Amino acid sequence: EDQVTQSPEALRLQEGESSSLNCSYTVSGLRGLFWYRQDPGKGPEFLFTLYSAGEEKEKERLKATLTKKESFLHITAPKPEDSATYLCAAFLSYNTNAGKSTFGDGTTLTVKP
Amino acid sequence: DTEVTQTPKHLVMGMTNKKSLKCEQHMGHRAMYWYKQKAKKPPELMFVYSYEKLSINESVPSRFSPECPNSSLLNLHLHALQPEDSALYLCASSQESRGTDTQYFGPGTRLTVL
Numbered sequence: 001e002d003q004v005t006q007s008p009e010a011l012r013l014q015e016g017e018s019s020s021l022n023c024s025y026t027v028s029g030l031r032g033l034f035w036y037r038q039d040p041g042k043g044p045e046f047l048f049t050l051y052s053a054g055e056e057k058e059k060e061r062l063k064a065t066l067t068k069k070e071s072f073l074h075i076t077a078p079k080p081e082d083s084a085t086y087l088c089a090a091f092l093s094y095n096t097n098a099g100k101s102t103f104g105d106g107t108t109l110t111v112k113p
Numbered sequence: 114d115t116e117v118t119q120t121p122k123h124l125v126m127g128m129t130n131k132k133s134l135k136c137e138q139h140m141g142h143r144a145m146y147w148y149k150q151k152a153k154k155p156p157e158l159m160f161v162y163s164y165e166k167l168s169i170n171e172s173v174p175s176r177f178s179p180e181c182p183n184s185s186l187l188n189l190h191l192h193a194l195q196p197e198d199s200a201l202y203l204c205a206s207s208q209e210s211r212g213t214d215t216q217y218f219g220p221g222t223r224l225t226v227l
Binding site for chain 1: 117119154155156157158161169201203205211213214215216217218219220221223
């Protein structure tokens with residue numbers, strides 16, 4: 001069964017305290033691994049797409065990496081405005097016409113000033 | 114511009130009502146999606162439209178009826194819903210639906226069924 005697991009479930013950091021979020025996946029036919037940020041009551045905001053093991057992408061204080069079994073979202077010197085739920089999703093080939101997504105449960109990050 | 118718009122933002126309906134949710138994108142995307150998200154849970158895929166044809170239906174109850182009038186619009190018709198259907202309904206779009214294409218989400222419609 002295709003599965004995406006995120007850890008930790010919740011993470012509290014002090015401002016400036018760097019850390020990493022983990023997304024492990026067991027899927028067949030992975031086409032892409034996506035990271036989203038979601039604020040309460042809003043739709044997910046796209047952050048990164050990773051397609052192959054060894055790939056890395058950066059945006060401001062965030063850096064996403066991908067291996068054959070997991071992805072990490074590294075947060076360097078976080079600020080309170082980085083507080084949100086971070087979702088990872090594996091997109092698979094479902095049939096010749098469509099891809100299908102499997103989301104992890106998310107990591108809720110709280111950054112205290 | 115990577116904007117997906119959804120209307121209404123909030124909707125309260127009774128179990129006997131018929132209502133519709135609307136989604137629009139002008140990015141030229143050929144795939145559009147409906148997701149349901151309960152509180153503190155990830156989005157759950159409901160439907161996928163690819164080139165205006167229904168490609169994936171995740172065994173969603175028939176009280177939810179999707180419609181894709183054209184490549185820019187996606188509707189979700191609601192009828193005889195149950196209180197447990199209360200959730201945030203998210204629309205998304207992507208260039209194609211191959212699984213490698215980034216999905217861009219709208220802000221969602223917060224649905225409450227009384």
